[in-house]
Amino acid sequence: xxxxxxxxxxxxxxxxxxxxxxxxxxxxxxxxxxxxxxxxxxxxxxxxxxxxxxxxxxxxxxxxxxxxxxxxxxxxxxxxxxxxxxxxxxxxxxxxxxxxxxxxxxxxxxxxxxxxxxxxxxxxxxxxxxxxxxxxxxxxxxxxxxxxxxxxxxxxxxxxxxxxxxxxxxxxxxxxxxxxxxxxxxxxxxxxxxxxxxxx
Amino acid sequence: xxxxxxxxxxxxxxxxxxxxxxxxxxxxxxxxxxxxxxxxxxxxxxxxxxxxxxxxxxxxxxxxxxxxxxxxxxxxxxxxxxxxxxxxxxxxxxxxxxxxxxxxxxxxxxxxxxxxxxxxxxxxxxxxxxxxxxxxxxxxxxxxxxxxxxxxxxxxxxxxxxxxxxxxxxxxxxxxxxxxxxxxxxxxxxxxxxxxxxxx
Numbered sequence: 295x296x297x298x299x300x301x302x303x304x305x306x307x308x309x310x311x312x313x314x315x316x317x318x319x320x321x322x323x324x325x326x327x328x329x330x331x332x333x334x335x336x337x338x339x340x341x342x343x344x345x346x347x348x349x350x351x352x353x354x355x356x357x358x359x360x361x362x363x364x365x366x367x368x369x370x371x372x373x374x375x376x377x378x379x380x381x382x383x384x385x386x387x388x389x390x391x392x393x394x395x396x397x398x399x400x401x402x403x404x405x406x407x408x409x410x411x412x413x414x415x416x417x418x419x420x421x422x423x424x425x426x427x428x429x430x431x432x433x434x435x436x437x438x439x440x441x442x443x444x445x446x447x448x449x450x451x452x453x454x455x456x457x458x459x460x461x462x463x464x465x466x467x468x469x470x471x472x473x474x475x476x477x478x479x480x481x482x483x484x485x486x487x488x489x490x491x492x493x494x
Numbered sequence: 495x496x497x498x499x500x501x502x503x504x505x506x507x508x509x510x511x512x513x514x515x516x517x518x519x520x521x522x523x524x525x526x527x528x529x530x531x532x533x534x535x536x537x538x539x540x541x542x543x544x545x546x547x548x549x550x551x552x553x554x555x556x557x558x559x560x561x562x563x564x565x566x567x568x569x570x571x572x573x574x575x576x577x578x579x580x581x582x583x584x585x586x587x588x589x590x591x592x593x594x595x596x597x598x599x600x601x602x603x604x605x606x607x608x609x610x611x612x613x614x615x616x617x618x619x620x621x622x623x624x625x626x627x628x629x630x631x632x633x634x635x636x637x638x639x640x641x642x643x644x645x646x647x648x649x650x651x652x653x654x655x656x657x658x659x660x661x662x663x664x665x666x667x668x669x670x671x672x673x674x675x676x677x678x679x680x681x682x683x684x685x686x687x688x689x690x691x692x693x694x
Contacts, residue, residue: 417685460680461688473683480660480680483673485617488661 299489300396301327303410303482305396306474307403308418309448311429313464318397318419320471325478329392331384334360337375350380364424368398368405379406395480403458414481416474417458421447422464499587499689501527502681503610504656505596506674507603508618511629513664518597520671524679530593531584534560537575558664568598568605570649579606589611591676600651603658614681616674617658621648 308314320480322328334350334355345351352360357376360366369378384394396406396413406413419425426448430441455461460477464470481487508514509613522528534550536557545551550575552560557576560566569578579602584594596606596613604615620626630641653659664670681687 311551409680455688456685458685460683461685462683473679476679477674477683479673483660483662485656485658487659488655 297354298392299482299487301329301393302478303384303388303394303406303413304394304474304478304481305403305406305413305415306418307400307415307458308464309400309420309426309451310444311426311448312418312420313429313467313470314397314418317462317470317474320328321395321474324471325475326394327391328393329387329476331379331387331396334366334369335375335377337377344425345486350383351483353374360474364409367396367409368402370399370402380470392394393482400454401475404454407457410421414477415458415459416460416462416477417455418454419461419463419471420448421453425465455481499591499682499687501529501591501593501676503544503584503588503594503596503606503613504674504678504681505603505606505613505615506618507598507600507615507649507658508624508664509600509620510644511553511626511648512593512620513658513670514597514617514618514627516667517662517664517670517674518595520667521595521674524671527592529587529594531579531587534566534569534580535575535577537577550583552576564609567596567609568602570599571581581610583589593682600654604654605625607657614660614677615658616660616662616672616677617655619652619655619661620648620662621668625665 306314306318306357322330332346332350334352334357336352336354339345339349339351343349354376357378358381362370365381365415366378366380367384368375379398387394398406403415407415420429423445427445429443430436430444436444462470463474506514506518518530522530532546532553533552534565534611536552536554539549540544543549554576556607557578562581566578566579567584569576579596579598584596587594598606603615609613613668620629623645627645630644632637636644648694662670662673
């Protein structure tokens with residue numbers, strides 16, 4: 295009876311050290327029907343990497359063609375390689391009723407908003423500057439100068455949170471994952487999306 | 495550290511037989527921090543009724559004064575008596591951080607939208623016409639003609655669901671209550687409402 299409901303596109307972003315990856319890991323454990331969007335890149339695959347798993351590995355020509363055709367929800371260039379979010383697999387999974395999770399950097403999130411008007415944007419907020427500094431330093435892999443630069447970038451990125459639909463404070467991973475879970479449930483109940491009984 | 499966050503105003507409505515009352519009962523059992531808004535009326539209290547509990551009992555003069563002052567979020571007149579939702583207690587509870595639930599008829603819900611721009615409107619959808627008819631007949635208190643008239647009204651009211659923010663299908667009370675619970679959690683995470691860490 296029920297038409298298969300088109301899935302959401304949930305963009306999850308936040309500054310380095312916000313813990314967005316950990317929140318998403320917890321979310322995937324508690325909720326079914328999600329699909330984690332795979333990025334495309336022009337960098338060469340490392341040993342063991344398979345196209346469509348870690349990345350879609352594309353030639354530079356193909357990637358640029360896809361940009362021209364409007365098939366990249368967002369992209370950026372780092373170290374002479376392109377990285378981006380291909381629209382095709384996202385729309386395919388949504389048509390199957392899966393909710394697609396796109397974990398990307400803050401700069402990319404605003405581009406997705408522009409290129410996909412019905413995307414839902416979630417900002418993962420670190421609990422405080424002190425905690426953010428602790429997390430960035432805790433990795434122990436970067437010099438104090440790099441950590442300080444990252445902190446400055448993160449502070450600037452936090453200022454963009456108001457442009458997202460939702461802000462989830464990541465002071466406790468389980469609660470933050472529960473919050474994102476509720477956001478998905480609620481967004482699917484928005485009247486514009488209703489295809490269920492009676493009116494469907 | 496955290497500013498006390500202003501509570502939501504959640505308007506819960508739906509046709510007769512949608513089961514909105516039962517859904518709200520289940521919601522109050524699973525969620526804290528809610529306040530059930532009490533209506534005002536000019537009808538005389540019945541034995542045992544206390545002003546501020548079942549209703550705020552007002553004189554006709556006071557009620558009309560409150561209308562003139564814009565202090566009624568919505569009101570209607572039945573059988574020569576006024577019934578309405580006073581704004582004062584709603585705003586008072588919201589300022590204390592409580593989420594106020596306003597269970598009202600479909601006609602009233604659209605008036606609240608007009609009079610309170612940050613209200614969140616939830617439509618409780620009966621699962622089907624057949625089930626709705628069964629529920630209305632199941633009460634066993636009304637003639638077939640009255641039941642048929644109610645059904646017609648309910649069908650017309652269902653057509654207004656698209657004007658609400660959210661539509662919750664009440665095919666199973668527990669799930670419907672969980673849905674409303676998630677809507678409240680998600681609405682409180684909307685970036686416009688954010689007053690928490692970092693940006694707060």
